[in-house]
Amino acid sequence: MEATKLHYKKPSLQGTITVPGDKSVSHRSVMFGAIAEGTTTVEGFLLGEDCLSTIDCFRKLGVQIDVDGTNVTITSNGIDAWQEPTEVLYTGNSGTTTRLMLGLLAGTKLHTVMTGDASIAKRPMRRVADPLRLMGAHITGRENGQYTPVAIQGKELTAIDYTMPVASAQVKSAILLAGLRAQGTTVVRESEVSRDHTERMLRQFGAQVDVEDGVVSFAGGQKLTATHVKVPGDISSAAFFLVAGAITKDSHIVLKNVGINPTRDGIISVLAEMGANMTLKVEDELAAEPTAEVTIQSSELKGITIEGALIPRLIDEIPIIALLATQAQGTTVIKNAEELKVKETDRITAVVTELKKLGANIEATDDGMIIHGPTVLHGAALQSYGDHRIGMMAAIAALITEGEVVLDDAECIAVSYPTFFEHVETLSQK
Ligand code: S3P
Numbered sequence: 001m002e003a004t005k006l007h008y009k010k011p012s013l014q015g016t017i018t019v020p021g022d023k024s025v026s027h028r029s030v031m032f033g034a035i036a037e038g039t040t041t042v043e044g045f046l047l048g049e050d051c052l053s054t055i056d057c058f059r060k061l062g063v064q065i066d067v068d069g070t071n072v073t074i075t076s077n078g079i080d081a082w083q084e085p086t087e088v089l090y091t092g093n094s095g096t097t098t099r100l101m102l103g104l105l106a107g108t109k110l111h112t113v114m115t116g117d118a119s120i121a122k123r124p125m126r127r128v129a130d131p132l133r134l135m136g137a138h139i140t141g142r143e144n145g146q147y148t149p150v151a152i153q154g155k156e157l158t159a160i161d162y163t164m165p166v167a168s169a170q171v172k173s174a175i176l177l178a179g180l181r182a183q184g185t186t187v188v189r190e191s192e193v194s195r196d197h198t199e200r201m202l203r204q205f206g207a208q209v210d211v212e213d214g215v216v217s218f219a220g221g222q223k224l225t226a227t228h229v230k231v232p233g234d235i236s237s238a239a240f241f242l243v244a245g246a247i248t249k250d251s252h253i254v255l256k257n258v259g260i261n262p263t264r265d266g267i268i269s270v271l272a273e274m275g276a277n278m279t280l281k282v283e284d285e286l287a288a289e290p291t292a293e294v295t296i297q298s299s300e301l302k303g304i305t306i307e308g309a310l311i312p313r314l315i316d317e318i319p320i321i322a323l324l325a326t327q328a329q330g331t332t333v334i335k336n337a338e339e340l341k342v343k344e345t346d347r348i349t350a351v352v353t354e355l356k357k358l359g360a361n362i363e364a365t366d367d368g369m370i371i372h373g374p375t376v377l378h379g380a381a382l383q384s385y386g387d388h389r390i391g392m393m394a395a396i397a398a399l400i401t402e403g404e405v406v407l408d409d410a411e412c413i414a415v416s417y418p419t420f421f422e423h424v425e426t427l428s429q430k
Helices: 023-035 049-060 095-106 126-134 169-179 197-204 235-247 266-274 308-313 315-326 338-342 347-357 388-397 410-415 420-428
Strands: 004-006 014-018 037-043 064-068 071-077 111-115 138-141 147-153 161-163 185-189 209-212 215-219 228-230 252-259 277-284 291-297 330-334 361-365 368-373 378-382 402-407
Touching: 014 420, 023 037, 023 049, 023 064, 023 071, 023 095, 023 169, 023 197, 023 228, 049 064, 049 095, 049 410, 095 111, 095 126, 095 138, 095 147, 095 169, 126 138, 126 169, 169 185, 169 197, 169 215, 197 209, 235 252, 235 266, 235 277, 235 291, 235 315, 235 388, 235 420, 266 277, 266 308, 266 315, 308 315, 315 330, 315 338, 315 347, 315 361, 315 368, 315 388, 338 347, 347 361, 347 368, 347 378, 347 388, 388 402, 388 410, 388 420, 410 420
Parallel strands: 014 252, 037 228, 161 185, 378 402
Antiparallel strands: 004 402, 037 071, 064 071, 111 147, 138 147, 185 215, 209 215, 252 291, 277 291, 330 368, 361 368
16 A cells, blocks of 8 residues: 655635535435335435445345445335345445444344454444344354454344443444334433434334433334435534634635534534634525535634533544644643544544644543644654544645655545545645
8 A cells, every 4th residue: 555645735725515425324324225115215325435335235135226426226125135145244444334234134034244344353343242132133253242253143133221331323223223123112222312313314214213311212113114315414524624624724615515413513513612713504404414504714723621422423523623623722631532442443542643743742541632732733654544534634634734744545535535635635726
């Protein structure tokens, strides 16, 4: 893999981009389309590698999926018509594919084996396998089902009432998807609410899901009806340019189609609290997943504390928030974010190590990091650790460094944002 030289000569950013489809919603659109009988159409699908892994897995289960640009059509005879795959299902770098499919496959009649890349092989699966086992699932894998490759022998399932030990939409979703096939009403209790795309999409496909005070109840045996899904732009992708607009000089950029689901919009709250020069114009308030046009300009920022219930609302944005904090006046403290250690890489270590190489004043803590700003960043050779969000953090940092950033494995950015560098180009051309 060749290293990529990023020498942007401190551009000011101008112009408009339309943010590509949301990764979480794109995955789910294929999964739900494969469960429902009939033809589901999806617009604005994210053609990132993770979502293509999901498509590939469902094709191996015999589901017909046609991709035409960002329009995807899923034609299925329902979950009972899925075929036992002759091959291992390969989930690539995608935790969402691996964990949600564990839940989905647990209640089928099929035997399946799933594996992913070197990063997936290190990510914990027991957080999903354990509650699924309580429902009657038969799952095996390395270290008692903790790590891939995992094998699932589909079984009849019984609903559970489960209190979540960590805030994780992947765990919640896997349980709810298994609950679709289970006898009885599945209940998931969250002390901190994680992204609710599964609950929203279940409703879109005609199911009834009740949510009250962090308790999700979902009766098994419900039929899903094929429908049309409009995927919002991914706020986690938009976040890189929201930060870029705020920290570069004389910038003024407009991001269209930004998903503003309230369980995902923590980055907007953080930018507002730090004093960013930002405005939101809601585009589609009544959609299953609302969107807005967000305008951001160069900003004078101040350090803040980010903790508690805010963390699940911005968990994927913490690498780029750390870069943002290096440009803010004062101290930013990020707490209660230990989940970062089990993402595509250990993101506490990766962020702190890489930003330090640029001269940032940042230290790791057990559950987050502390950043003192503002600091002038200089060039350096950086590593992405094969993690798309660390790669994009490094590339956005290169917009403000005094000198060149050389980034290894920038290709990993295609996992969630294949047009990322095109968008950097568009916005940095005067
Ligand atoms: C996701 C949930 C989050 C997030 C991931 C996508 C999802 O993971 O980090 O990028 O689509 O449900 P956790 O459930 O592990 O918090």
